[in-house]
Structure formats: C-alpha cells, structure tokens
Amino acid sequence: MADITVGVVVFPGSNCDHDTEYALASIKGFRPVMLWHNDHDLQGAKAIVLPGGFSYGDYLRAGSIARFSPIMKEVIDFARKGFPVLGICNGFQVLLESGLLEGALSRNRGMKFLCRQTTIRPVNCSTVFTSLYGDDEVLSVPIAHGEGNYFAPPEVLKSLLDHGQIAFQYTDSEGRASDEANPNGSLLNIAGIFNREGNVLGLMPHPERASDLLLGSEDGRRMFESLYRHLAGQ
C-alpha cells in the first residue's frame, strides 16, 4: 500500500510544525507534507494537523487571524466532509476560532504560561484519534500554553457531555479529574474536545512531544497510530 499523506499546516509563527512532522514520519505508512498557510492545495492529504505555536504572534486573540488564512477555507471544507482534522495547542485555538469546535480558550487562571508534563485521561476511545487508548488509562503528555482555560456556555457543555465530545480531561495520576489536577482552570478539566461527528479533535496537550521515549513519554504516539489505523482501514 502507498504511504498515506498527512498535511501539517504551517502558519507564520507555528513552532511545533517540525515536531509534528517528525512524530508523523515515525509512524510507518505515514508521509507528512508541510502545507503553507497561503496555499489552497491540500496535496492529497487524507488528514490535516494544525500544529502548536504562536500563529500571527497570537495578536488580537490566539488563533483569530490564522483562522482566516487562505488554506483554512480548504481545511474547513475538508473537515465538514468528514475527514480527520487535529488541532494541537495553537491549532486547537484556531479550530475554536474557525467554528469547527465549540467554546473558547482564555488566559490560564494562574496567569502564568505553563510548560510542564501533565496527566490526562482519554474520555471517549471510540474515535479515529483515540481508538488505541483505553478510558481507564492515564497518559503523560506535556502542555505549553498561556491561554488554555477552556470555556463554553452551560448549554454547550451539556451538549459536549451528552454527545461524548469530551476527548481528554486533566487528571491526577489516579485518573481523578480533581481541581488540583487542573492546570489552567478549564471547565470540567477539559483538555480536548471533539466535534459532534468525532472527526475533528482539538487539544491543548502536545501528543507530538510525547511520541518518542527520548522525550520521556510515548503516550501521545498512539493518537497518530489510531489515526493511521483508521486511514489504512485496519
């Protein structure tokens, strides 16, 4: 079987694009391609990743200007057709600004930029991004953000809960979503959410920085492996 192309969008100010490319390239059968934000061509990609970083310097609001980059029109159409789109950190912020995901991210409650390892629990393991996880697992994945405090109005939160759209929650090492385990003040300890259809995932933790034992954890790697399994029809 030919390698499966996965696109990594590069905005001015993206800084996790090459880490993401490295993590994807380490999955046998994936061929990552870099997609410049000013282009319209998805180059035959079967999935798209919006990487972390500071697109447009986080000017105005994180993700707000990147959301109108030329390639985002194609990415939005691609997602609406049901293809997998993953947004990591700043990529999550772009997905929220673009309306592909619901809610918003505001300043961390402690005001600090947080760069450290966290423990998170997968909540819904029946999606293209999470099929190789178990919902009794606790994963060790780093965060690095200043604006990761997830907010949504009560009716949106209820809808996320009712439709299995909460992807990951910050927990302690025992898997409890306690307030102490919540690094940034996110409602319901939310670290990541899906769209209703489950083909769009946004999360603040960085799976690409937990995809190689040299970096201290391989727990993020199975997200890319789950995606491969789906795209390869396995």
Add this chain to the structure above:
Amino acid sequence: MPYTAKIKVTLRQSILDVQGKAVEHALTNLGYRTVESARIGKYIEVTINEDDRAEAERIGNEICQKLLSNPVMENYSLELEKVN
C-alpha cells in the same frame, strides 16, 4: 469623509479576567481602598473610508463580530466619529 470606529472589546462578566484581578490586587496593595474592581479589555481604532454613516456602522459591526471580538467570551462596543 471617512469615519473612525472606536472599538472596545471586553471579557464577558462571566469570564474570569485574570489580568484585571492582578491589577485590582496591585491597586489595593498600593492603598487605594476604594478601588473595588479592575477589568482589562482592548481598544481598537479602525478608519473606515465611507461617506455614509449607516454603511460605516454596518461594516464596523461586521468586523467586530467576524474578527475583532470572540462572541463566546467577549462583548464589544462601537463608536463612530467623523474624520475631518
């Protein structure tokens, strides 16, 4: 004659404004006992080259809703001033 749109974007009351809280604490620490709260927002000036006030106002509102504010967590106010 163009208009200047003077736009203020503020966090909704239901959203914790951590910057505002820090400033509020700093002010009370400075001894300003009557200071009760501080909230921080953004101020944006946009020049709109439109003669028609109603059209300038329509554009002003549209750009606030589309880009300058995020309605999930922010409110905005818009004031138009004729540029002479």
